[in-house]
Amino acid sequence: MPGFEIFGAEERKQVNEVLETGILMRYGFDGLRNNHWKAKEFETTFAKRMDVAYCQLVSSGTAALTVALASAGIGAGDEVIMPTFTFVASFESILALGAVPILVDIDDTLTLDPLAVEAAITPKTKCIMPVHMCGSMADLRTLKAICDKHRLILLEDACQALGATYEGKHVGTYGDLGCFSFDYVKTITCGEGGAIVTNDEKYALNADKYQDHGHDHIGKDRGAETHPFLGYNFRISELNAAVGLAQLEKLDGILKIQKQNYLLIREALESIKEVTFRKVPVGGEENYSFLNFFLPTQELTARAHKAILEAAVDACFYWYTNNWHYINGWEHLRNLKTLGNLPLEVKNQMQDLNNTDFSKSDAVIGRTISALIKIGWTDKQVQERAEAMKNAIASVL
Numbered sequence: 001m002p003g004f005e006i007f008g009a010e011e012r013k014q015v016n017e018v019l020e021t022g023i024l025m026r027y028g029f030d031g032l033r034n035n036h037w038k039a040k041e042f043e044t045t046f047a048k049r050m051d052v053a054y055c056q057l058v059s060s061g062t063a064a065l066t067v068a069l070a071s072a073g074i075g076a077g078d079e080v081i082m083p084t085f086t087f088v089a090s091f092e093s094i095l096a097l098g099a100v101p102i103l104v105d106i107d108d109t110l111t112l113d114p115l116a117v118e119a120a121i122t123p124k125t126k127c128i129m130p131v132h133m134c135g136s137m138a139d140l141r142t143l144k145a146i147c148d149k150h151r152l153i154l155l156e157d158a159c160q161a162l163g164a165t166y167e168g169k170h171v172g173t174y175g176d177l178g179c180f181s182f183d184y185v186k187t188i189t190c191g192e193g194g195a196i197v198t199n200d201e202k203y204a205l206n207a208d209k210y211q212d213h214g215h216d217h218i219g220k221d222r223g224a225e226t227h228p229f230l231g232y233n234f235r236i237s238e239l240n241a242a243v244g245l246a247q248l249e250k251l252d253g254i255l256k257i258q259k260q261n262y263l264l265i266r267e268a269l270e271s272i273k274e275v276t277f278r279k280v281p282v283g284g285e286e287n288y289s290f291l292n293f294f295l296p297t298q299e300l301t302a303r304a305h306k307a308i309l310e311a312a313v314d315a316c317f318y319w320y321t322n323n324w325h326y327i328n329g330w331e332h333l334r335n336l337k338t339l340g341n342l343p344l345e346v347k348n349q350m351q352d353l354n355n356t357d358f359s360k361s362d363a364v365i366g367r368t369i370s371a372l373i374k375i376g377w378t379d380k381q382v383q384e385r386a387e388a389m390k391n392a393i394a395s396v397l
């Protein structure tokens with residue numbers, strides 16, 4: 001996920017256009033800004049690129065999830081179903097609204113297991129939040145059917161899958177709402193930033209207001225605007241949006257190189273019969289930002305990961321023990337460590353995460369290694385990396 005690898009003259013030019021006017025805010029100051037509306041321009045360009053009606057840019061991917069949930073009317077006591085393998089932003093955004101994260105197992109797609117989702121639905125469930133981890137997607141068709149059947153909102157966290165497609169649509173645009181992150185390590189970066197996409201006008205209008213203190217954005221006098229409902233400040237600055245605009249131009253090039261590098265490494269690993277690959281749902285194409293593969297047992301996987309590190313191959317992750325993308329790493333969530341009091345609804349409805357059986361997820365994540373794909377590698381470096389990984393894995397089998 002390498003946007004930062006190619007920061008250059010284009011980004012500097014965009015940022016300088018903002019610095020020259022000194023108008024760092026996305027709203028107002030019409031006469032002084034030399035007609036630069038970087039956030040607005042990003043939203044229009046991104047919506048077109050994603051083939052979706054609306055885009056709302058905000059200050060981070062976490063903010064995007066929070067604003068998306070709020071825009072769909074999710075609040076205190078509403079249950080949101082999310083996976084055990086994700087980034088902490090999933091439960092942070094849900095808890096921020098007083099809603100209740102309900103964690104369920106993943107399957108070999110490395111995303112929500114639809115059977116586990118259906119089993120977790122209660123009368124309080126409002127939303128299903130699949131997280132398209134490490135470049136590929138959840139079984140969206142099945143999840144959509146579940147949402148339709150139970151009248152639930154489908155909110156896609158596509159922060160790690162920008163550019164992946166499913167049944168001809170960009171992931172993030174299949175559900176009711178989709179979220180992206182443009183933080184520093186994502187496929188493209190704003191420095192910090194995030195976006196909500198939707199085809200639903202009501203959600204789009206809600207998001208527009210909610211992320212800016214409830215301002216209705218009607219007219220040209222900010223002080224005279226009305227506030228149909230309470231909001232918050234999740235605005236992006238023009239400087240961040242400017243970086244994003246330059247990066248967006250580079251997206252197609254990034255995806256192309258990622259795919260080439262991914263395929264070279266995959267080909268090398270395919271020669272090992274014990275290695276199998278992450279399941280991509282029928283109709284899906286990954287964005288190739290990670291190569292995710294399985295070994296037959298947890299013990300072999302831990303040893304293979306160690307051997308890969310010892311072979312000085314960087315950016316290969318064993319999430320099961322070494323990172324906080326998996327529930328094993330969320331001691332603070334499992335024990336509900338917060339600074340202040342949690343809402344009663346959360347206290348009453350949260351699962352006891354220390355005593356919930358996630359052995360199905362353990363059986364998947366315990367056998368998963370994810371290799372980040374960078375775009376700055378030369379062909380020779382990719383070949384050497386593939387060879388080193390192959391030898392390291394073979395050495396433990």
Ligand SMILES: *Cc1c(COP(=O)(O)O)cnc(C)c1O
Nearest residue numbers: 060061062087089159160181183
């Ligand atoms: C990065 C990320 C986020 C949050 O993004 P930030 O911009 O860092 O707040 C949310 N979900 C997933 C899956 C991510 O990888």
